[in-house]
Amino acid sequence: MLKLVSRCDLACDHCYVYEHPDQSWRRQPRVMAPATVAAVARRIAEHAAAHRLDVVRVVLHGGEPLLAGAARLDATAATLRRVVGAVARLDLRMQSNGVLLTPAVCEVLVAHDVKVGISLDGDRAANDRHRRHANGASSHRRVLRALSLLRRPAYRTSYAGILCTVDLANDPIRVYEALLAEEPPHVDFLLPHANWDSPPVRPDGVATPYADWLLAVHRRWLADGRPVPIRLLESLLSTASGRGSRSEAVGLAPADLVVVETDGTFEQVDSLKSAFDGAAVTGLDVFRHRVDDAAAHPAIAVRQSGLAGLCATCRGCPVVRHCGGGLYAHRYRAGNGFDNPSVYCRDLLRLARVVTTAPVVGEPPRPADSLSPGVLDDLATGPGTAGSAEQLGAVHLALVRALLVALSERAAGDPVAAEGWRLLVRLDETHPDAVRAVLSHPFVSRWARRCRDGVAELSHLACVAAAAAVRARVRTDLPVPVRDGLVSLPTLGALAACAGRGVVRLAIDDGDLRLGGRRVATEPGRQGAPDGADGPDGWLPVRTVSLDGRRLLLEDTDPYRDCYDLPVEPRLPDAAALRWARRLERAVRRVDAEAADYAAGVRTLLRAVVPLRAEPTGRFRSAAAGTAFGAVAVTAVPDDATLAVLLVHEVQHLKLGAVLDVCDLFDRDDPRTLSVPWRDDPRPVEGVLHGAYAHLAVADVWRRRPGPAAEGHFRRYRAWTGGALDALLDLGVLTAEGERFARGMRATLDGWP
Numbered sequence: 001m002l003k004l005v006s007r008c009d010l011a012c013d014h015c016y017v018y019e020h021p022d023q024s025w026r027r028q029p030r031v032m033a034p035a036t037v038a039a040v041a042r043r044i045a046e047h048a049a050a051h052r053l054d055v056v057r058v059v060l061h062g063g064e065p066l067l068a069g070a071a072r073l074d075a076t077a078a079t080l081r082r083v084v085g086a087v088a089r090l091d092l093r094m095q096s097n098g099v100l101l102t103p104a105v106c107e108v109l110v111a112h113d114v115k116v117g118i119s120l121d122g123d124r125a126a127n128d129r130h131r132r133h134a135n136g137a138s139s140h141r142r143v144l145r146a147l148s149l150l151r152r153p154a155y156r157t158s159y160a161g162i163l164c165t166v167d168l169a170n171d172p173i174r175v176y177e178a179l180l181a182e183e184p185p186h187v188d189f190l191l192p193h194a195n196w197d198s199p200p201v202r203p204d205g206v207a208t209p210y211a212d213w214l215l216a217v218h219r220r221w222l223a224d225g226r227p228v229p230i231r232l233l234e235s236l237l238s239t240a241s242g243r244g245s246r247s248e249a250v251g252l253a254p255a256d257l258v259v260v261e262t263d264g265t266f267e268q269v270d271s272l273k274s275a276f277d278g279a280a281v282t283g284l285d286v287f288r289h290r291v292d293d294a295a296a297h298p299a300i301a302v303r304q305s306g307l308a309g310l311c312a313t314c315r316g317c318p319v320v321r322h323c324g325g326g327l328y329a330h331r332y333r334a335g336n337g338f339d340n341p342s343v344y345c346r347d348l349l350r351l352a353r354v355v356t357t358a359p360v361v362g363e364p365p366r367p368a369d370s371l372s373p374g375v376l377d378d379l380a381t382g383p384g385t386a387g388s389a390e391q392l393g394a395v396h397l398a399l400v401r402a403l404l405v406a407l408s409e410r411a412a413g414d415p416v417a418a419e420g421w422r423l424l425v426r427l428d429e430t431h432p433d434a435v436r437a438v439l440s441h442p443f444v445s446r447w448a449r450r451c452r453d454g455v456a457e458l459s460h461l462a463c464v465a466a467a468a469a470v471r472a473r474v475r476t477d478l479p480v481p482v483r484d485g486l487v488s489l490p491t492l493g494a495l496a497a498c499a500g501r502g503v504v505r506l507a508i509d510d511g512d513l514r515l516g517g518r519r520v521a522t523e524p525g526r527q528g529a530p531d532g533a534d535g536p537d538g539w540l541p542v543r544t545v546s547l548d549g550r551r552l553l554l555e556d557t558d559p560y561r562d563c564y565d566l567p568v569e570p571r572l573p574d575a576a577a578l579r580w581a582r583r584l585e586r587a588v589r590r591v592d593a594e595a596a597d598y599a600a601g602v603r604t605l606l607r608a609v610v611p612l613r614a615e616p617t618g619r620f621r622s623a624a625a626g627t628a629f630g631a632v633a634v635t636a637v638p639d640d641a642t643l644a645v646l647l648v649h650e651v652q653h654l655k656l657g658a659v660l661d662v663c664d665l666f667d668r669d670d671p672r673t674l675s676v677p678w679r680d681d682p683r684p685v686e687g688v689l690h691g692a693y694a695h696l697a698v699a700d701v702w703r704r705r706p707g708p709a710a711e712g713h714f715r716r717y718r719a720w721t722g723g724a725l726d727a728l729l730d731l732g733v734l735t736a737e738g739e740r741f742a743r744g745m746r747a748t749l750d751g752w753p
């Protein structure tokens, strides 16, 4: 980036060059001297030759580069073309505010093939919010004139696009429409420069306003069929498909940018000027130092080390491959410098999750990882509707997809996982329903989370892909891992292998499996065994409960089902499995009969039930795990009515767990605990909220059952719930959304006779 001019004819109040802590522009020559341009050109050529670069991009920048005038611009471009063009292809660009763009300047741009990007923040009202002259006058009319010049056929080749700085006060759709009206070849959005010491403006009670703003643009852009490349969004999509980012604002690509100031000094990326005075200084210059010396400067080198150069929080983040910690300047905090996530972390997390998991074409009904505004209110009634349950399921699926995309980078280093990933991506295009069914399995989610945390085997990805291939009835073969003598295929069952561990090659053909010389039919009844019975050929099918066309899995085989504090049952004998299946079916039908509104959630969200080992005390136990959405675990119970209540109770935990994955209902850093009547030990806020939500439903079920014993249970659970909600509300730990949710539950309790 060549700072051709260090002054500007505008006085934008959000400008990082003039309006932020670094004021080094005051010490710079106004315009880069011809001798300095020549020295820069020689350094670039030297670097390109030494590294055999095919192409070098040079951006003429400022301040405002057009203040140099057409003649100086002509001479600068000519020098660069002659010197750099001799050793590499020169991609010559300019970033300008456009105010001084004239036909004469356009002639120079076209003559030297300089592509110019123009800064514009939207329509007149949006642009005038910041982009004004020093006397306050609007720059909008002159910028539009510049853009109309660039649209002329004679100059069109020099039109690179528009750069827009986000301002929450501007309507995102009006901004989008105003930018598209200028027919730009590209658009880029920039988050306003901010850091932890100077955080961005955030309206009260809105967790991710910048993501919300950009996602409004994203939805409209998808609905319009992506009429123009938007660099920030395209970069995120590019990372999702395993390619690099096209922007330094996101992604893990090494920084390959160095700035040369008008006096010939090398500086780091100039957005750092928003951090502190002197933040971009390197102490190097083009007269005495090579570009390699600048690249080796510690502050620049650290930005070339990808993941390793990020803070611990970012390194453990599920979207780090997409986000990359955000723009370097936005990580700054006095005290520990840049060893932080971006000050836009929450926004970036949401933006990356939604953009990288949303369908690429067609308008999604809403962002993939967020809930519609009314869902929390609906869930606070106790059961919530089937629509809310479906949204929770969709949100969870989006999170699993994001996890897998994050894992796919590591999968590249594992041949078994890599082959599985490739197959899964292929199937996702050709048989999306089969992939969706497998990714919705509770223990695929748990495995992916454990993989992210480095405590599960990445190669299980091949089993996930193989299960999807069986469901899709495609013909393929791939290596899969063997664990404890079994090849586990999520949602389907497990196949006994000869070895206890290792990797075997599994062939899949029209739903059948071939392992070594053995052919195994996976469909119920095809191998002659009764439905769900262990086959003589080593196939251990997952046992299922049929609920009016929907299959509930009795999970006693999946290796990742051990996520509860209680021991799980090993593979059940056929007869025991049959008893479990019958009891489950009757319990769900009992929920249908006595609490049909809760049945909607149970039937929509519950995908698997894990049998737990009976306690020596004979106490019935049940559990749900936040990492295994869609599964609950229970010990054997003697009657359908008890199991029905346990299922309703645990499905409430699943619902709230899925909400907490995407909504902050309380301050997660608050260490305080509360005493609750249903446990001896004090519980953290999350545990109290979970207890309240589960007991609300249990009270509601008992409320509908007849008899004095039922009434006693109802009163107890209602008192527990009410007490917990009041304590949470008094503690002042809930966010605005959390308080609304708690008050909604309180209103539900108070509304019961």
Ligand code: SF4
Binding pocket: 008, 009, 010, 011, 012, 014, 015, 016, 017, 018, 062, 063, 064, 097, 119, 131
């Ligand atoms: S046009 Fe660019 S350089 Fe000039 S004041 Fe505005 S933001 Fe700063």
Ligand code: SF4
Binding pocket: 313, 314, 315, 317, 318, 319, 320, 323, 324, 325, 326, 341, 342, 344, 345, 346, 348, 349
């Ligand atoms: S979302 Fe936050 S934690 Fe994750 S990589 Fe980005 S800045 Fe880092």
